[in-house]
Amino acid sequence: MDKEPTTATKQRMLDAGLTLLLEQGYHGVGVQAVLDAAQAPKGSFYHHFNDKEDFALQVVDAYMTGVHAALDASLSDSSRAPLDRIRGFFELVSQGYEHDGYLGCLLGGLGQELSGASDVFATKIDWCLGYIAGRLAEPLGEARARGDLTVAEDPAVLAQRLVECWEGAALHSRLLRDPSPLPAMLDFYFRAITRVPDDG
Amino acid sequence: MDKEPTTATKQRMLDAGLTLLLEQGYHGVGVQAVLDAAQAPKGSFYHHFNDKEDFALQVVDAYMTGVHAALDASLSDSSRAPLDRIRGFFELVSQGYEHDGYLGCLLGGLGQELSGASDVFATKIDWCLGYIAGRLAEPLGEARARGDLTVAEDPAVLAQRLVECWEGAALHSRLLRDPSPLPAMLDFYFRAITRVPDDG
DNA sequence: TGACGCCTAGACCGTATGGTCTAGACCACT
DNA sequence: AGTGGTCTAGACCATACGGTCTAGGCGTCA
Numbered sequence: 001m002d003k004e005p006t007t008a009t010k011q012r013m014l015d016a017g018l019t020l021l022l023e024q025g026y027h028g029v030g031v032q033a034v035l036d037a038a039q040a041p042k043g044s045f046y047h048h049f050n051d052k053e054d055f056a057l058q059v060v061d062a063y064m065t066g067v068h069a070a071l072d073a074s075l076s077d078s079s080r081a082p083l084d085r086i087r088g089f090f091e092l093v094s095q096g097y098e099h100d101g102y103l104g105c106l107l108g109g110l111g112q113e114l115s116g117a118s119d120v121f122a123t124k125i126d127w128c129l130g131y132i133a134g135r136l137a138e139p140l141g142e143a144r145a146r147g148d149l150t151v152a153e154d155p156a157v158l159a160q161r162l163v164e165c166w167e168g169a170a171l172h173s174r175l176l177r178d179p180s181p182l183p184a185m186l187d188f189y190f191r192a193i194t195r196v197p198d199d200g
Numbered sequence: 201m202d203k204e205p206t207t208a209t210k211q212r213m214l215d216a217g218l219t220l221l222l223e224q225g226y227h228g229v230g231v232q233a234v235l236d237a238a239q240a241p242k243g244s245f246y247h248h249f250n251d252k253e254d255f256a257l258q259v260v261d262a263y264m265t266g267v268h269a270a271l272d273a274s275l276s277d278s279s280r281a282p283l284d285r286i287r288g289f290f291e292l293v294s295q296g297y298e299h300d301g302y303l304g305c306l307l308g309g310l311g312q313e314l315s316g317a318s319d320v321f322a323t324k325i326d327w328c329l330g331y332i333a334g335r336l337a338e339p340l341g342e343a344r345a346r347g348d349l350t351v352a353e354d355p356a357v358l359a360q361r362l363v364e365c366w367e368g369a370a371l372h373s374r375l376l377r378d379p380s381p382l383p384a385m386l387d388f389y390f391r392a393i394t395r396v397p398d399d400g
Numbered sequence: 401t402g403a404c405g406c407c408t409a410g411a412c413c414g415t416a417t418g419g420t421c422t423a424g425a426c427c428a429c430t
Numbered sequence: 431a432g433t434g435g436t437c438t439a440g441a442c443c444a445t446a447c448g449g450t451c452t453a454g455g456c457g458t459c460a
Contacts, residue, residue, distance in 0.1 A: 027227030168368025191393030
């Protein structure tokens, strides 16, 4: 972590960028809008960031900082069963969505918008989602070792599916501006990999 | 179907729009780019469309025309089991994705990009995805009636989950420019609602 | 106190954008 | 032949965009 200290102005711009990019997307947000929201002049923007793309990438980094924190907070709690830890992670994430008015996931949003035209973003977002899946694979492996799972698939693969499912539910949540698809999808996913389905 | 006949020029613009919007998104595509791709002058664009938003909405309609065709073609084949018909639908959709270079789903793309700032688009895309889910609910209901399902949930709810799962896989496919998440997700989903998982 | 580096400040620039406007080609109908 | 509607054609406009540039405030260290 040999990062420079990140001045207050830069942090304000990143914070504003997080909100604005989530709501309006990359091309929907002008540099000026970030400046206005962060109460900063243009000079500061181009002092701290090479260009708009660099800015957005750093916003993604800032977003991932929060994700890391949520992952660490949830997955390390060894008093809970592995699958419960995963659930805890997504509950934290959901709380973040609530705070933003249920606009879904920044990674999904920017990924959809930019990955068709920008390899840089496609690679970055894919890496981020893959990282999350990688972290979730560990408790999934634990769960399998404990015999909690009723499916035999590689935990890494199961984790990929989980993240994909979540992103799909997050899109629906964004369209509805409503959280309901999120826990519904989690329930569906966990039932799929654990309990034998019951047709009662 | 009391639609006006849609001139060749208008159709060229819609076709170009489909490709361009899928690749670059709404804000990433200028009207001029559509004009160039369709070899049409600006006058034609604003003759056939009120504005850029109207154009994009009509591109979505054109996209849905293809979806309807795929739904009709797949779901009506009563010689196949209901779940096989659903699989057939997504196989057709996948072929469309292949044709476009695995850029995912236009509905997911525009939904993510625009639904934060435009209620019109949010509502429209949600309606489209809901319509697809509605169509898929029928064969799911049939499957349940036949005893093919091992879950008791409402077919409409299961169909919602399916569409969400698919959109999540389509995003991953787009990021990777690779189809592999699509059949993987379908396998996961169908296993979840049918066969008892096997830990062999 | 002078010099240097970091950061703020905002005027300014070239370009591309969405959208308008007028002119005219083409076709059907009378 | 004349007329009206549909569609093509592209010059044109105001604005907003991403990005550059110079100037100045401010703290630090010699």
